[in-house]
Amino acid sequence: MKNDCHYHPLEPAKWVCGECLIHYCSGCMPDADPRRQHGLCPHCGRTLRYLGAATEAEPFWQRLSAFFRYPFHRDPLMVVAFCTLVPVFLGQGILGWITYVVLALVLFKYTYAVIRHTAEGHMKPPPVNAAWSGDGFAIGIQQMVVFIAMVLLVGFAMAVLGPIPGLVVGALVVLALPASIMVLAMENSVFSALNPLNLTALITAIGWPYFLLYGFLVLMTMASGAAQDFAVSHLDPVIAQPLTGFLNSTYMLILFHMLGYLLFQYQQELGFASDYQDDDTQADPQRDRSRRIDADIDMNLKEGNYDRVAGILEESLKRDPANPNRLEQLYRLALARNDRQSLARHHSKLLRWMVALRRHREMKALLTLLRQQDPDFQVADPELAVASADLLFLQHEPKPALQLLRDFHKRFPDSDQIAPAYLLVARILANGFEQWDKAGSFLRFAAKHTSDPVLTETINHYLERGRRQEPLKAPRASFAPRHE
Template sequence: MKHDCHYHPGDAAKWHCGECQVHYCTRCMPDADNRKRHALCPRCSRAMRYLGAATEVVPFWNRLGAFFRYPFHTDPLIVIAICTLVPLLVKPNIVGIVITLVLALALLKYTYDVIRHTAEGHMKPPPVSAAFTGGGFDIVFLQLLVFVLMGGLVGAAAMIGGGLLMMLALAFVILALPASIMVLAMERSVGAAVNPMNLAVLISRIGSPYFLLYGYLILLTLASGAAQDFAVNHFPLWFSQPLAGFLNSTFTLILFHMLGYLLFQYQEELGFASDLQDGDEPGEVQHRDRSARFDADIDMNLKDGNYDRVQSMLKEALKKDPQNPQRLGQLFQLLSARNDTADLYRYHPRLLGWLAARNDGDSVATLLNSLENVEPGFRLDDPELAVLCARTLYQRGHYKAVLKLLQDFHKRFPDSQELAPAYLLVAQALANGLNQWEKATAFLNFIQKRCSNHPLHEQIDAYRNQAENREPLKGPKASFVVQE
């Protein structure tokens, strides 16, 4: 059964908590260890079951093209070439027969490695070395033993129940043959591969897709036979023989790759878990980013409606990192959605600084209105923050809010270096936004008289000339003339 994430419907689940009966996707579990297949449930802190790629793998009937491309990767082509062409080049003596048998064993070993390799999530073929090195050659003899035992099963059925029972046993053996090959490739056990109950359970767990795959395998077998027959009948022997061998090996790899993929697709039903490898999915150990874990907890608690808990989590995080922009943004969104004016007031210096840094003048205006409701006549105590917010408001066209925010600035902060920038913003809001040129000129005159030591003092004449001519207050024009 395929499962979606409880918190992100549409995203495939990767983890399942048996205690809470909740499925989680990778977004919910950024700190999980996929390689060790270990993760703790965010709710109960108990170890969870890893589902691997079972819930997100593409059904095999949707990737038939990939199956037919599989043998044409470099590694399988080299294996097929060696195992097909070399026997044609050796002499038909004892040494040649031995070489031919060894290469046949290597090719069969490689095909069984394909099943296991695919079932483990590798969509690229095994390397060439898998065919010629290491153990595993016994798989060929195990498969021969399986065939002998299956033949014995059919013979025993004929002896016990006559022709009818023999036909039923033969039908079951033929039907269960792909399942037997899959079991043998994964477990390397003859007993498991010939156990009728074991094979019946495997087929029942996969369900109808097993019979669909069986149909594809029959078609592949018929296509392989037809292609080889065509090669033998239409080409000379020196060409048709290697071509027929190549076609036989190619179709065999396709068939075994499909069997491995069926195991991979139904891994959850079959009781194991594996992930896509070879770059299709990150198989490396993920970085344990605590902030990602925190964000996932925030997301899940919000979707569960635990707003008080989320608010407490964000407050605790801001105690450790008071100016963290991500946490300030999350807190602002939560407090605004809950209309929590008390905490908006408590955190307003940091929230206003964060909004101004983002040039979000509309939100600054909204927050200032909320603060006004909490404290009528509210004014900022920080002159730098006041000017920063006023500049943000001005850029978004909130001219009256600029005037209100900077009202009596010279009385509240008489010695501040922000006095000249503050009243220049007031003059620009009056002139450019409200067309009150006389009042704008008055503030410019105030800056000229009061702020003689400020760098803006030199530009005030240019601003005054613009005000007299009813031009937008933009300051002196840039000049690129180099004085000699």
């Protein structure tokens, strides 16, 4: 049975908790390990069961073009070319026949590697060394034993039961042949591949799509046979022999890839789990931790556990106080809940985030909410107050900027930000409200609270412009050498 994610109904489930009976997609379980098929339920902490790609694998009949392209990748083409061309040059002698048998075993080994590779979630062919390296050559002999046993069974049925019952047995054997190949690929056992109970169980688990696949295979076998017969009948043997070998080898690769994909598609019914492997990359642990938090927030929001979401965000901000994503999530959650106490408690972090990202609209809204709760609210950090006021002023919000700097010298009598604060107040009064006299008073007050020559020069420049009632703009940069 195919299941969708409990929290994201449009996404296929990849994990299920046997205790909570909740299905999760990959987005809900970013910290789970599909390779080791290990993950813990976010709710109860128990080990999840991995579903693999069973819920998202598209039906095999929608991938026919991909099946026919499969043999024409580099690695299978190399195997096919070698197994096809070498016998041509060796002739029909004893050496040629021995080589032919060895290459047939090599081809069988590679095609069975294709089944396993595909069933494990690899939609790209296995490397060429899968045909040569390691063990596994016995699989070709095992397959030949299976074929011989099936032929003997049909012959025995015809001799003992008669022609018609024998034909019925032969039809059933041919129908079970794809299932036998799949069982042999997964079990590596001749007995398992010939056991009627195993074959019946596999066919029953897959259901009607097995018979649809069987129909495709019959059509492909007829087409391949007709093409090979045409080549033998109408072409020179020098061309016909390698061409028929090529057609036979590519047909086998297509057939075994389709069988492997059928195992992959119906993995849940067959009792194993695998996922698409070709595009997997090693996950960054830090990124996974962040995604785990995002997933927990998303799930708790969907369940209405807003207090839990707030707790997750506050814990995260203890570890990373300047994380912009968490700060924005905290701000949005507090706004949605009208949680002004949370906004007041975290206002310093939120304002720093807004200053860093130039979020002046959010800043104005936050300050408005905080002053509705506490009319006397002021920012407790002098540098943050100046930076916030500067952002608001630059974004044409002079009134809230002035509010941030009200009585600055009384609130922070020992701060080195007094001069920059009142320089900004003067600019707001002059440029925003054309109050030149008040602007001049603040400039002279700022001059008394700084010994910085650059700041003093800027203040004098502003005083001169204020006397002429010109907007207070910074002096133009000059690269000319100064004369002492």
